[in-house]
Amino acid sequence: MMGECLRLSSMRIYAKLLKRMKVTVVSRSGREFIKGGLELHDLATVADLQEAIHKRTKKFYPSRQRLTLPVPSGSKVRPVVLSYKKSLKDYCDENQNNITVVFKDLGPQVSYRTLFFFEYLGPLILYPIFYYFPVYKFFGYEGERVIHPVQIYALYYWCFHYFKRIMETFFVHRFSHATSPLSNVFRNCAYYWTFGSYIAYYVNHPLYTPVSDLQMKIGFGFGLVCQLANFYCHIILKNLRSPDGSGGYQIPRGFLFNIVTCANYTTEIYQWLGFNIATQSVAGYVFLVVATSIMTNWALAKHRHLKKLFDGKEGRPKYPHRWVILPPFL
Amino acid sequence: MPSSFTVLSRHYLSIYNWTVFIGWFQVLFLALKTLKESGHEHVYNAVEKPLLLAQSAAILEILHGVIGLVRSPVSSSLPQMGSRVYLTWGILWSFPEIRTHILVTSLVISWSITEIIRYSFFGMKEAFGFAPSWHLWLRYSTFLVLYPTGISSEVGLIYFALPYIKASEKHCIRMPNKWNFSFDYFYGAILALGIYVPGSPHMYSYMLGQRKRALSKSKRE
Numbered sequence: 001m002m003g004e005c006l007r008l009s010s011m012r013i014y015a016k017l018l019k020r021m022k023v024t025v026v027s028r029s030g031r032e033f034i035k036g037g038l039e040l041h042d043l044a045t046v047a048d049l050q051e052a053i054h055k056r057t058k059k060f061y062p063s064r065q066r067l068t069l070p071v072p073s074g075s076k077v078r079p080v081v082l083s084y085k086k087s088l089k090d091y092c093d094e095n096q097n098n099i100t101v102v103f104k105d106l107g108p109q110v111s112y113r114t115l116f117f118f119e120y121l122g123p124l125i126l127y128p129i130f131y132y133f134p135v136y137k138f139f140g141y142e143g144e145r146v147i148h149p150v151q152i153y154a155l156y157y158w159c160f161h162y163f164k165r166i167m168e169t170f171f172v173h174r175f176s177h178a179t180s181p182l183s184n185v186f187r188n189c190a191y192y193w194t195f196g197s198y199i200a201y202y203v204n205h206p207l208y209t210p211v212s213d214l215q216m217k218i219g220f221g222f223g224l225v226c227q228l229a230n231f232y233c234h235i236i237l238k239n240l241r242s243p244d245g246s247g248g249y250q251i252p253r254g255f256l257f258n259i260v261t262c263a264n265y266t267t268e269i270y271q272w273l274g275f276n277i278a279t280q281s282v283a284g285y286v287f288l289v290v291a292t293s294i295m296t297n298w299a300l301a302k303h304r305h306l307k308k309l310f311d312g313k314e315g316r317p318k319y320p321h322r323w324v325i326l327p328p329f330l
Numbered sequence: 331m332p333s334s335f336t337v338l339s340r341h342y343l344s345i346y347n348w349t350v351f352i353g354w355f356q357v358l359f360l361a362l363k364t365l366k367e368s369g370h371e372h373v374y375n376a377v378e379k380p381l382l383l384a385q386s387a388a389i390l391e392i393l394h395g396v397i398g399l400v401r402s403p404v405s406s407s408l409p410q411m412g413s414r415v416y417l418t419w420g421i422l423w424s425f426p427e428i429r430t431h432i433l434v435t436s437l438v439i440s441w442s443i444t445e446i447i448r449y450s451f452f453g454m455k456e457a458f459g460f461a462p463s464w465h466l467w468l469r470y471s472t473f474l475v476l477y478p479t480g481i482s483s484e485v486g487l488i489y490f491a492l493p494y495i496k497a498s499e500k501h502c503i504r505m506p507n508k509w510n511f512s513f514d515y516f517y518g519a520i521l522a523l524g525i526y527v528p529g530s531p532h533m534y535s536y537m538l539g540q541r542k543r544a545l546s547k548s549k550r551e
Binding site for chain 1: 509
């Protein structure tokens, strides 16, 4: 009891001794977003500021907030985004005890885990529906279906792939404190669920034409090896990040990362190629092309970012010369 | 001192624009003449040749944009080009039963007036370096009426052609085949109709924006 009182009073004294700082929060149009601004103590972090804004506004929880330093109007410079870990003082001018931040609402957010779970759940459930249920009767195909071996293996391969993805989402991937706008749930689910159904429709079709046994074996075999390699790549990426979710970038090393920056995308693309070699459908190949172009965009951005970050100056290591995503093309 | 490339490209573009202009002028002339003399059922047959030529020549414009000969963005001309080529080849040329429909007349008249104004406008600018302000006004104002009439004709023709599309197996790919692919032109047409729902207001408001920009710019000059 005595100790508790001492602790509380020393905290109060401590708080009184700490200087206060004034934070003005404006919207992007320049008008004051929080009337009268906020007062925080000197050592406050950006995360503290986000909490304070959340408390005042009730609606805007921290992951919805995008806080930047103001830029002079007309300036083409990209605004500095406040990092939630840093202290506010880091962003203040010399000897100043106040700061103005610009607030932007990112809209309702969902965690990446939630997003990934729903986008992968669709293909996992929809594909077997085309295999097991008499769906094709609704498309006008009456009569018995003959199931080819390749269609059975394709079902296992596909479901294994998306099951693996869901498992990785919950047990492997380390997300850098990131959320995603809610609208992405609809966009991403539309992409995965539509393509999943599109491919499932053709591969499980009663009039499906299988390829040769050898081609099927090569396709699935190669694809499986790539899926395992892809899993290992994810493990390596996970180990680059610390468990407390502080994110950040490191130079990936080991395994295929020594030759190619985004080895995880590379193995993913080749894995789909294996599936398509085995199942041979236009739908599957269209999906492969679209997925490859999306991942290539991401890979280029990541490669560029890593090269910029690790420029070899000021004691930082220099990013080694590597393929971006698909040797020998890019 | 303009480079020889600039001079050459201006010559080429002048010839291109005026040639296609003549094509569309023929379309309008023949359409009105046939309408007066024989009736709307015969309009397509009269305009078929210049229509197919002039509309297909427009595909060159994509190339012009890609190689940088003209400044217009490919993204805005592609949807318009797509619908035109689809109607011209995918509906009218492919399904003769629809050619006697009265909407063919409204389609052809809407398209040809728009294109006559547009190609002569570009032809003027390439050949003479300027275009009179009334010409600019026409280019950015006639769409206010001609877009609704043109789009309604397009949608109507696709809709009325649907029974013929379904009956014939034209442009369809059926299973089984080596590539496990199928394409049903009938459902493709339904999808095309669906695209008009968000596409038309988008195109119309895009043109409204263009109009505002172009006419205010000329006021300031």
